[in-house]
Amino acid sequence: MKSIRLKTNIPGPQSVALSKREAAAVPRGVAQLTSIYVQRTEGACIEDVDGNTFLDLAGGIGCLNVGHRDARVTEALHAQVDRFLHTCFMVTPYESYVSLAEKLNRLAPGASPKKTILLNTGAEAVENAVKIARAYTRRPAVICFEDGFHGRTQLALSLTSKTHPYKAGFEPFVSDIYRVPYAYCYRCSYNLTYPSCGVHCATRLEDTFKRVVAAESVAAIIAEPVLGEGGFINPPPEWLGIIRDICDRHGIVLIADEVQTGFGRTGSFFACEHYGVEPDLILSAKSLGGGLPIAAVTGKAHLMDYTAPGALGGTFGGNPLSCEAALAAIASIEENQLNERAILLGDQFRRRAKEWQKQTAIVGDVRGIGAMQALEIVKAGNSRQPDAEATKQITRYCYENGVILVTAGTYSNVIRLLMPLVITNEQMDEALDVIESALSCVQGTLPVKIATPAAIA
Template identity: 50%
Template sequence: MSGRNQELLEKRNQHVPQGPFNITTAFIKEARGAIMVDVDGRELIDFAGGIGVNNVGHCHPKVVAAIQDQAAKFIHTCFHVAMYEPYVDLAERLNALAPGDDPKMTLFANSGAEAVENAVKVARYATKRPAVICFDNAFHGRTLLTMTLTSKVKPYKFGYGPYAPEVYRMPYAYCYRCPFGLTHPSCGTACANYLEEFFISHVAAEQTAAVIAEPIQGEGGFITPPPEYFSTLKTICEKHGILLIVDEVQTGAGRTGTFFAIDHWGVVPDIVTMAKSFAGGMPLSAVIGRAELMNASHAGGLGGTYGGNPIACRAALAVAEILIEDGLMDRAVALGETLKARFDEIARRYEIVGDVRGKGPMLAMELVEDRETKTPAADKAKAVVSRCFEKGLVLLSCGNFGNVIRTLMPLVITDEQLEKGLGILEESLAEISGS
């Protein structure tokens, strides 16, 4: 590396701590659609999407226009001080889009972690219970509570304890590496039914406010539960008066081919959290829930100075229009079909690919040293990511072992850009695996 990127990297290392890790060495000067251009003029195909933030692409014209228009009117008043129409309009839009026919209400914050924190606050207030059950491989954020809910210790939790109390963790539906040593579908969804036993051995149902889960675990490795999993969890939760919180921070806003990923399971959660892509790159998150739950808290109990910033709300309204009225959701479905066919073909050709999973264009390949032992190939996954970057493709690894290659490309990616990116990915896999 040389040139302006090198100069800026040296400056970054002098003035910014090492804690905020950098996946690539690129400094970006501009980006459009699914292409980023660094400060030395190098074009990069974006399969990372700002970690799932750019579903409608970089600088979508409608998002840019909405931001510019609102910025020229006013930037901030604080919704608690002087209200504004974009906040209310966006809440109305999300309430209509959220699963289920019950009346909904929506609260806005700034980040996915804030949304999860507020969802737990709502659940605890409404149920008058303290405990929250989360899952192995989960990622919910980096604040005290959400770091506690997050599963992976390094790098997210190591050295940052003690953690928040009344958080309990149980196994998730990781069919490729079943924690119960079973095989689907003959397992009878033992991982979901285990919740009843969990109430006996870990925390009483009567003390549990909520169960929180990602429909597809993002940082955990795009782990995708079987069809009956969430309906079983929901049934058990309803039996005990426990709320089901679905964390759609990474999976929402069309990432899986539906506006909310939980729609694939046909289950209606009590509370949904959103962030990342639904505001087109602006810092905005949402908590959407049944009206009687969301409205239970006393006035002043929820909120924040920047939550639901008017510029971010305008951007999010534009994103909803792009996804639904402009047909980008249809493009997401088609993109997912193309990716699935290509990934399945890659898996047939390369033994290093142990599992292909996900929904729609939210797909991943788990890399293994050997398909029989399923030994995680973490070093090879890291090498694939590095080799792809050298060839002009930015993508991410994930998973507790760091051995999963995931795709989060903007849904507006062109067929030509997609084919070029997939070609780079397959070529890099072949080189690293020695096939």
């Protein structure tokens, strides 16, 4: 039985009515990719207020690796609600915070002893990691990467690369931030080709220390092991290891931003495991909470203990509901073998996507690791020229035909997959059929199809 069931035009009348209310009540800066208002969810499916059911390949932008309303998560939440909601861990602590910290310390890659602070959002984790690195090294500068995304608070936004819509108009930004090219092989900043390039984008950091900022002034290098918002760009396998070696040579703290890559998305708990690298600090959020807001900085114990008592914290950091949800989500990942499932889902997608790349001139690149997969959409003619408009048409076609997608990339021309890892093979094929149809319609002379009740019937 098909999971996609559409009863109205998309968006339906109740969603349209809610959109009008939203326009009057919510600032336009809080924009949506769709006008689908949610009524209930289950697994990999979303039902809207008009009774239409969609397959969700967005996962709340990567927050639902264990699926919507995972049974373990919801059970843990109901039990915690009956005990207490909030006390502030810094005033009257509770066991679930400690248990989650212990779990994250065990899961973090590498043999070094670890400690963890719990926070609310990925951006908050970024800010605290930089604080810890600066305090430990007594240095001011931070190096980040082009096309990287680290959040929307002011320091995190300073580290974020993309200007529109994120940064424009919010200047001035935090000082002592320096940006260098990422390992974006499809669009190499140095016009080189891997592997003959010798991973120049990584080794060139030594030149950066001579021309841009002195190594002895750099507190931290922050990197996503796989770029998220920047376009699901997975670097060559040796890239992160070279960055690690450079950090070691110069006493620089390596921060791995695993907010989007963590908790099964790439086929392991953390993407840096694929590269055999132990970061000094590793950042978690999104799918850590199984749908609830929580974040963490997990790091080598001697770094984490360097700050004075009271220097780290926050009123709601490690909220007891979110801690219980996170413990349950991790248990579900382990018991349901979702790391292994991510690899299979990635293979299922790539088999279809590689055929699309051969048959469809607008699919410029297929890339990813595990279930963190993407299509880069370009103008026909093998020019590699980004095509943001075609990307927008594809995603519109998909949600109007029952599949919710999100885009990415500095040029807004990447379609990324963030489906819950509990999606079935049949549901995945159903969603891929819709994407394939969208690609055919957008590349061809046919107009983009819009689903109607008659067409569905």
